[in-house]
Amino acid sequence: MLNIRLVSLVRKEFIQIWRDPRTLVLILVIPVMQLFLLGYAATNDVRNMPLAVLDQDRSPQARQLLDAYRAADYFRIAYDVDREADLRTLMDQGKARAGLIIPPGYGRQISEGGPAQVAFILDGSDPTVAATSLSAAQLIGQSLATGVMAETLARRGQPGSLQLPLDVRTQVWYNPDLISAHFMIPGVIGMILFAITSILTATAIVRERERGTIEQLIVTPIRSWELIVGKLLPYIILALLNTLEVIAIGAWWFKVPVRGDLGMIILLSGLFAATGLGIGLLASTFANTQQEAMLTVWMTLLPSIFLSGFFFPLEAMPPVLQWLSYLMPLRYYLVIIRALLLKGVSVAALQQEIIALAVFGAGIMLIAALRFHKRLD
Amino acid sequence: MNNGGGKPGDVILTQGLTRLFGDFVAVDRLSFRVQAGEVVGYLGPNGSGKTTTIRMLLGLLRPSAGQGQVLGFDIVRQSELIRQRVGYMSQKFALYHDLTVRENLQFYAGVYGVADRQRIESVLELVGLREQANLMASELSVGWRQRLALGTAVVHQPQLLFLDEPTSGVDPLARRAFWDLIYELVAGGVTALVTTHYMDEAEYCGRVGIMNRGRLLAYDTPAELKRSVLEGPAWDLTVEPIMDGLHLLEQSGLGLRISLAGDHLRVISPGEVTEQQLSDLIANSTLQLIRLERVAPSLEDVFLTLAEKQ
Numbered sequence: 232m233l234n235i236r237l238v239s240l241v242r243k244e245f246i247q248i249w250r251d252p253r254t255l256v257l258i259l260v261i262p263v264m265q266l267f268l269l270g271y272a273a274t275n276d277v278r279n280m281p282l283a284v285l286d287q288d289r290s291p292q293a294r295q296l297l298d299a300y301r302a303a304d305y306f307r308i309a310y311d312v313d314r315e316a317d318l319r320t321l322m323d324q325g326k327a328r329a330g331l332i333i334p335p336g337y338g339r340q341i342s343e344g345g346p347a348q349v350a351f352i353l354d355g356s357d358p359t360v361a362a363t364s365l366s367a368a369q370l371i372g373q374s375l376a377t378g379v380m381a382e383t384l385a386r387r388g389q390p391g392s393l394q395l396p397l398d399v400r401t402q403v404w405y406n407p408d409l410i411s412a413h414f415m416i417p418g419v420i421g422m423i424l425f426a427i428t429s430i431l432t433a434t435a436i437v438r439e440r441e442r443g444t445i446e447q448l449i450v451t452p453i454r455s456w457e458l459i460v461g462k463l464l465p466y467i468i469l470a471l472l473n474t475l476e477v478i479a480i481g482a483w484w485f486k487v488p489v490r491g492d493l494g495m496i497i498l499l500s501g502l503f504a505a506t507g508l509g510i511g512l513l514a515s516t517f518a519n520t521q522q523e524a525m526l527t528v529w530m531t532l533l534p535s536i537f538l539s540g541f542f543f544p545l546e547a548m549p550p551v552l553q554w555l556s557y558l559m560p561l562r563y564y565l566v567i568i569r570a571l572l573l574k575g576v577s578v579a580a581l582q583q584e585i586i587a588l589a590v591f592g593a594g595i596m597l598i599a600a601l602r603f604h605k606r607l608d
Numbered sequence: 609m610n611n612g613g614g615k616p617g618d619v620i621l622t623q624g625l626t627r628l629f630g631d632f633v634a635v636d637r638l639s640f641r642v643q644a645g646e647v648v649g650y651l652g653p654n655g656s657g658k659t660t661t662i663r664m665l666l667g668l669l670r671p672s673a674g675q676g677q678v679l680g681f682d683i684v685r686q687s688e689l690i691r692q693r694v695g696y697m698s699q700k701f702a703l704y705h706d707l708t709v710r711e712n713l714q715f716y717a718g719v720y721g722v723a724d725r726q727r728i729e730s731v732l733e734l735v736g737l738r739e740q741a742n743l744m745a746s747e748l749s750v751g752w753r754q755r756l757a758l759g760t761a762v763v764h765q766p767q768l769l770f771l772d773e774p775t776s777g778v779d780p781l782a783r784r785a786f787w788d789l790i791y792e793l794v795a796g797g798v799t800a801l802v803t804t805h806y807m808d809e810a811e812y813c814g815r816v817g818i819m820n821r822g823r824l825l826a827y828d829t830p831a832e833l834k835r836s837v838l839e840g841p842a843w844d845l846t847v848e849p850i851m852d853g854l855h856l857l858e859q860s861g862l863g864l865r866i867s868l869a870g871d872h873l874r875v876i877s878p879g880e881v882t883e884q885q886l887s888d889l890i891a892n893s894t895l896q897l898i899r900l901e902r903v904a905p906s907l908e909d910v911f912l913t914l915a916e917k918q
Contacts, residue, residue, distance in 0.1 A: 239718025243707065250706045437750050443700030447760070451719045452692040 235451050238401050239460030244435065248465065254431065262423045262473050263480060269419050270412040270485050271354055280364055281309035283327035290338025296349065297441055299375045300331070305367040317395070318352070328354045329364055344383050346405050416481040417568040418541040421561050424500060425507045426532060428470045430513025433524035441520060459600060463508045470504045471497055478572070490575025496568070501579075503564040509595030516602040535561045560591045611878045617643050619768055620665065624674030627660050634660040636822040637674065642801060642815075644767075647794055649813030650803040651911065656818070656824040658803040659699065660911040662770045666696060679768060692720075694768040695761035699776065701753050702760075705746035709737050709756055712745055713763055720764035727763065735789065748795055751782035755789070762793065768798045769793065775809065788814050807908040818911055825914040830907055837910045842878030843886065846899040853895055865913060872899070876909055 248254050282300065288292050300306050310327055312318050321327040330352035340347035351368045355361040441443040448458065474497065481487040489496075510531055516526035537543065538552060539561035546555055556562050563584040570576045578585065620642035627635040635657040640916040642648050650658050663669040665678050667687025669849035678690045703712050713728045732738045735755040740748065745756060754774060761769060771790070775783045787809070790800055802813065810816045811832065817827040826833055853873060858867045862885070863878040875886070883902060890897045 235721055235723055236719050239715055242718075243704070243711070243715045246711060247704065247706050442702065442705070443698055444702040444704060445702075446668065446698055447696065447716075448719065449668060449701035450691050450694075450696045451716070452688060452721065453719050 234457065236451075237457050237461050237464075240453070241464050244465040246463065247435075248469070257431070258427065258469055261596055262419075262427070265423060266416065266419050266477050266480055269415045270481075278304060279307040280305060280328045280360075281305040281326060283312055283321045283330045284308055285312050285315060285318050285330065285332045288333045288337040288544065292341045292347075293333045293340035294370075295335065296375060297331075297339075298372050302386035303367065303371050305364065305371075313558060322352065322354060328360075329368070337496075340381060369399060379461070383438040412481075412485040413573060414558065414569070416477070416485060416487050417572050418539075418565055420477050420481075420500070420568055421503070421539070421564045422536060423473055423477060424470050424504050425535060425561055427473055428466050428504045428507030429511040429514065429528045429532065430525065431466050431551045432463060432470070432508050433518065433528050434521045435466070436512065436515035437518050437521050437524040440515075453485040455600070459512065459603060463512070466508060466511075467501060467504050470507070471501060472501045477503065487572060488575075489572055491571030495578055496571050499567050499571070499585065499588070502585070502592055503560065503567075505592035506588065506595055509592060509599050512599035512603060515594060516599065535559045538562070539565055560588060563587045563591075570586075618677070618680075619644050619646075620676070620678055620801065622674065622676035625661070625664060625671050625676050626673040627657075627664055627669060628672045633822045635664070639674075640817060640824060640827050642799060644799050644874060645794065645797065647790065647800045647802065647812070647814045649810040649816045650801060650819060651805070651807065651810040651816055651907065652682060652803075652819035653805055656819040657770055658819055661819075662696070662772050662801070662803065665806070666691065666694070666770065673830035692764075693766055693768035694770060695759040695764070696770045697757050697772065697774055699773045701757040701786075703745045703753060703756060706744065708742050708744055709748070710741040712756060713759055716760040716904070717763045722764050731763050732768065734762070734792070751785075752779050754778055754782070754786060758789065764797075767798065769798055771802045772865050773803055775804060783809070807911060810907045814887075814908065818907075818914055820911075820915050820918060823918065825918060826901045826910070833907065833910050834905045837913055838876060838905050840881060841883075842877075842903050842905040842909055843875045843883065844869070844899070844901045844903050845873045845875050845886070846871065846897075847890060848896040848898060852893075853890070856889065856893055856895065862889075865916065867912065874909070876905065876913065 248258070257437050284297060286297070297308065301308060306329065310318075310321055312321070317333070318330045318332070322330055328367075330350075332350040332352070334348065334350070337347050337349065349372075351365075351372075353361050353364055353368075403538070433454070436445070439448065453461075456597075458549075478487075478489060478496070484487050511528060512528040514524050518527050534555070537547075538556040539559045540556070541561070545562070548556070567581050568586045570581055618641050620640070623639050623642075625635060625638040626633070635714060638661060650661070652658055660669065664671050665676060665683055667683055667690060670684060679693050681687075681689045683690065704715065707715065710728065711732055712730070717728055729738075732741055735758055737752060737759065739753060745753065748756065758771070758774065761771075769790075775786055778786065783806075790802065791812075794800055802809075804810060811828070815828060816830055816833060818825045818833070826837060827903075828836065845853065845857075850868075850871070850873065854866055854868065857864050857873070857875065862881050864881065865876040865878075867874045881898065887897060887900055890900075
């Protein structure tokens with residue numbers, strides 16, 4: 232049987248959302264904005280780093296080295312300077328992020344077979360970027376050195392390929408090109424689901440308290456569960472639409488693979504959205520104004536984002552923070568959504584995370600529902 | 609109608625109903641009854657406990673002590689049964705400003721489980737908002753908002769109406785029209801409990817309860833209240849200079865209750881003082897008597913007398 236009380240409540244909520252431009256922007260535009268911002272800006276990829284070169288040798292060997300740097304697209308030779316002071320200025324100004332100094336006599340040392348040295352200077356302000364650049368610079372240098380050595384040996388009459396004693400063949404799975412966006416976008420989905428559900432639910436309920444309409448609703452025969460479900464259902468639906476929106480744009484624009492079952496992704500996203508709704512509902516029972524509700528939700532949102540493995544790897548955190556991260560529902564959802572999108576694993580592999588989410592969702596909802604009773608005192 | 613207890617015909621019945629907020633006694637041992645078809649006015653200044661009383665009767669607040677029944681149902685244990693059968697209009701006119709007049713009514717009708725679409729049209733007709741049906745609630749004047757709030761409170765055809773300060777902030781003409789509307793509903797068999805701090809409005813009610821600082825000081829018809837509370841007649845007295853007149857009467861030892869009322873004094877006698885005594889008193893002073901007129905006492909006189917005794 233159709234529940235007319237519930238239908239009326241959901242219908243009313245949708246009319247209100249539709250007529251409130253701020254909410255509409257929050258729902259439709261912000262997720263896309265975040266997706267593009269984080270997809271592009273929050274990237275740890277090293278590409279086209281501006282490099283300043285001080286070549287004091289000007290030999291063919293030096294040109295060979297520069298060609299090797301040019302060939303790999305990690306660096307872009309942006310400046311050719313004559314004095315060390317100029318290189319320093321460029322680095323200080325941040326115009327160059329790395330510097331390469333080829334000392335005089337480099338070409339001669341190479342041709343004599345002796346060890347030649349070049350200096351590579353890195354801007355270490357951003358440790359992640361610096362680390363990637365450092366290994367890139369070393370790799371380029373080593374591969375050139377191997378080539379040079381083979382040439383030298385050949386010239387000395389020891390033809391044949393040079394064989395290094397150890398060769399580690401690395402293989403990267405799931406995101407073989409190590410594109411940050413592929414890692415970030417599942418995180419964006421999680422963050423959006425959590426933020427939209429918790430913030431909108433809390434403010435939607437508190438707005439009724441501010442206007443005094445909640446008192447009017449309480450004196451109607453509507454049941455507590457109908458009031459809760461009627462308030463939450465519209466935001467669950469919106470959050471799932473957002474999930475589809477972000478996945479669609481992620482797949483189409485950022486070429487994020489969607490390897491798992493879409494139905495399962497929606498189902499588990501709904502489960503995660505329930506925890507966000509529960510937190511919003513809970514916050515609404517503490518807050519008297521929309522600002523208070525916003526602040527309360529933000530207090531849970533920030534630790535969720537930082538302690539979920541969204542930006543920073545959990546493995547590198549001190550043990551206390553790692554334990555705390557187990558209290559963040561977003562942590563489990565990130566594992567699930569990354570696995571479903573990028574790895575296409577079966578649900579069986581995610582059992583633990585799904586159970587954890589279900590327990591959190593049910594627990595938060597229960598506490599919120601117990602606090603949300605149809606009385607004023 | 610299910611009558612759990614009390615006499616048939618008792619729509620509201622309370623005994624020793626009390627509500628504390630910390631140390632503050634908002635409602636103090638309230639006992640009263642309302643019968644079917646009555647219009648009961650609940651008169652008192654802001655903060656005298658009127659709203660708290662209504663909230664307890666609706667089950668929004670739990671009583672600290674005492675008990676009550678509404679439509680035969682216990683206010684603590686059976687509040688859901690009460691809520692289906694009563695209408696409530698709160699002080700704040702709880703409307704959704706981003707919904708139209710009709711959408712507000714449709715929403716409350718749905719929440720009360722009213723499926724009949726025709727009902728919404730007849731409520732629009734009743735409260736006189738047919739032409740405003742498609743306006744946003746935010747675009748309505750206060751008077752129209754008040755009528756819409758009444759419409760949302762009666763959309764499910766309740767037997768009993770709680771109207772909490774329904775006319776505050778509304779101009780006198782709209783107030784008068786609103787009371788006509790209340791009487792129209794009562795003629796249709798509804799019982800109404802109306803709180804107000806406008807003394808003149810209380811005159812429209814069948815019975816009036818006077819509340820001050822959480823206590824129900826008196827509860828009767830307006831005429832009976834004036835007869836029983838005020839022992840003597842009331843006069844309007846105009847003298848020059850007016851403040852000297854006030855002091856003279858206060859120090860006369862006659863036990864008069866005197867208050868300033870615009871350009872004249874309102875004098876209420878304790879009973880045995882006559883008009884002659886009053887005019888003699890002024891004639892024997894340096895004051896100039898301009899007018900001394902016996903007037904009908906108002907509920908304001910009743911309220912002030914009761915509040916002073918308390």
